[in-house]
Amino acid sequence: MRNTTGPSVSALGHLDIDLSEDDAAFAEEWSTWLDAHLPAMQDKLISATTEAEKRQLARDWQAQMAAGGWAAIAWPTEFGGRAATARQQLLFYLTSAERRVPPLAGRIGLNLCGPTLIAHGSPEQQQRFLPPMLDGRHVWCQGFSEPEAGSDLASLRTRGIVDGDTLVITGQKIWTSGAQHSDWMFALVRTDPDAPKRHGISFVLIPMTAAGVEVRPIRQISGDAGFNEVFLESVRVPLRNVVGELNGGWNVTRTTLANERAILFLGQQMALRATLNKAIKQAGTPDRHGIRAAEDPHLRDRIAQAWIDVELVRLNGLRNLAKVLTGKEPGPEGSMSKLFGQHVEQQIHELALDLGGEFAILDSGAADAPNRGKWALGWLRTRASTIGGGTSEIQRNVLAERVLGQPRDPWADA
Numbered sequence: 357m358r359n360t361t362g363p364s365v366s367a368l369g370h371l372d373i374d375l376s377e378d379d380a381a382f383a384e385e386w387s388t389w390l391d392a393h394l395p396a397m398q399d400k401l402i403s404a405t406t407e408a409e410k411r412q413l414a415r416d417w418q419a420q421m422a423a424g425g426w427a428a429i430a431w432p433t434e435f436g437g438r439a440a441t442a443r444q445q446l447l448f449y450l451t452s453a454e455r456r457v458p459p460l461a462g463r464i465g466l467n468l469c470g471p472t473l474i475a476h477g478s479p480e481q482q483q484r485f486l487p488p489m490l491d492g493r494h495v496w497c498q499g500f501s502e503p504e505a506g507s508d509l510a511s512l513r514t515r516g517i518v519d520g521d522t523l524v525i526t527g528q529k530i531w532t533s534g535a536q537h538s539d540w541m542f543a544l545v546r547t548d549p550d551a552p553k554r555h556g557i558s559f560v561l562i563p564m565t566a567a568g569v570e571v572r573p574i575r576q577i578s579g580d581a582g583f584n585e586v587f588l589e590s591v592r593v594p595l596r597n598v599v600g601e602l603n604g605g606w607n608v609t610r611t612t613l614a615n616e617r618a619i620l621f622l623g624q625q626m627a628l629r630a631t632l633n634k635a636i637k638q639a640g641t642p643d644r645h646g647i648r649a650a651e652d653p654h655l656r657d658r659i660a661q662a663w664i665d666v667e668l669v670r671l672n673g674l675r676n677l678a679k680v681l682t683g684k685e686p687g688p689e690g691s692m693s694k695l696f697g698q699h700v701e702q703q704i705h706e707l708a709l710d711l712g713g714e715f716a717i718l719d720s721g722a723a724d725a726p727n728r729g730k731w732a733l734g735w736l737r738t739r740a741s742t743i744g745g746g747t748s749e750i751q752r753n754v755l756a757e758r759v760l761g762q763p764r765d766p767w768a769d770a
């Protein structure tokens with residue numbers, strides 16, 4: 357990847373990538389924009405006390421990012437993006453991870469639904485849905501999983517019946533992240549029950565305010581209610597809200613997101629290093645008894661192992677990225693990244709708890725809680741990461757088949 361003469365950018369730090377003049381100018385512009393806008397937003401987030409306040413700030417931040425042209429850099433310029441190259445997206449996510457840029461309120465819409473609408477939506481759908489998705493006026497959730505359809509998504513049973521120019525939808529979605537705070541849901545519904553599993557499904561845009569939509573938050577071990585059950589009872593949606601062909605939804609969902617995902621995912625993984633560095637810093641600071649965890653040889657070993665693991669995650673992510681940058685389809689490296697990256701994420705939180713000793717299990721309400729209680733919360737939250745977005749077992753199946761040449765998973769064929 358070393359082929360240009362431009363300057364390097366500090367965010368890359370340990371990465372061995374030289375930049376073209378264009379890339380460097382892009383990175384510089386992003387960094388300068390952050391200098392001007394990020395500190396004020398970080399101050400506001402620190403002083404926000406309620407979840408509602410934080411959610412509003414996430415929408416405000418998205419509006420600011422959109423005004424600066426940073427909310428969806430991979431989108432084409434005609435839709436408010438920057439048509440950023442893979443390399444520029446990488447720079448963007450690395451800097452975002454390094455500078456702890458707050459997440460956007462509408463990232464599910466921006467990362468999943470937006471590119472789908474850009475690839476498959478009608479001009480009318482693009483005009484209507486993309487601008488408010490971009491600036492955070494409309495936050496979206498993803499209604500794919502159902503009680504009997506998760507890993508095997510094509511088994512979904514929520515029905516959509518055509519009635520004139522309307523689709524009448526009845527069924528249930530589950531694990532729908534953020535549904536209780538969303539304005540719209542993009543959902544998969546079965547519109548032809550007689551067609552083979554993957555052929556009778558449509559991709560539909562449903563307003564969360566429609567009559568017959570009921571959202572029930574699910575409380576998790578962490579105390580959060582990050583996801584929900586969504587019940588749909590005879591919900592009437594105009595047929596013009598179907599994206600792509602009726603019954604063609606499976607192909608619509610397969611939109612070429614893989615490239616963007618590879619880059620986005622690498623950026624997220626880079627955040628692991630920041631988390632580990634925080635834990636290491638804590639290990640070097642004497643606790644209230646004057647003991648530094650970093651002096652314990654066993655814990656020192658685990659810190660070293662965690663450092664090596666994060667490095668492995670990075671190298672594998674780069675291997676995946678190298679394919680994307682050279683125009684190849686991302687391969688099973690993506691499964692490896694997810695499987696191993698999320699294992700490492702869990703390990704780091706476990707290590708942080710051990711480094712913090714007995715105080716580390718205190719939550720944010722306790723004055724003595726290290727890292728303002730975030731270690732305990734993070735440990736609980738990362739239990740879910742080996743399930744969402746494709747479980748670890750499914751990633752292992754992919755690796756068994758595509759890397760080790762094992763026979764196909766018989767369940768998948770069924």
Ligand SMILES: Cc1cc2nc3c(=O)[nH]c(=O)nc-3n(C[C@H](O)[C@H](O)[C@H](O)COP(=O)(O)OP(=O)(O)OC[C@H]3O[C@@H](n4cnc5c(N)ncnc54)[C@H](O)[C@@H]3O)c2cc1C
Nearest residue numbers: 498499500501506507531532533740743744745747749767
């Ligand atoms: C934090 C989080 C956020 C989520 N957000 C959303 C969202 O916004 N929208 C949405 O639609 N969904 C969302 N999901 C749901 C997620 O996509 C599903 O949980 C996931 O696909 C697994 O499906 P399932 O829960 O039905 O488990 P199942 O598919 O029923 O799996 C149960 C167990 O069986 C194993 N298993 C299943 N099939 C196989 C196989 N073929 N071989 C070996 N083992 C197998 C699984 O690995 C798992 O251990 C979210 C999940 C989480 C954890």
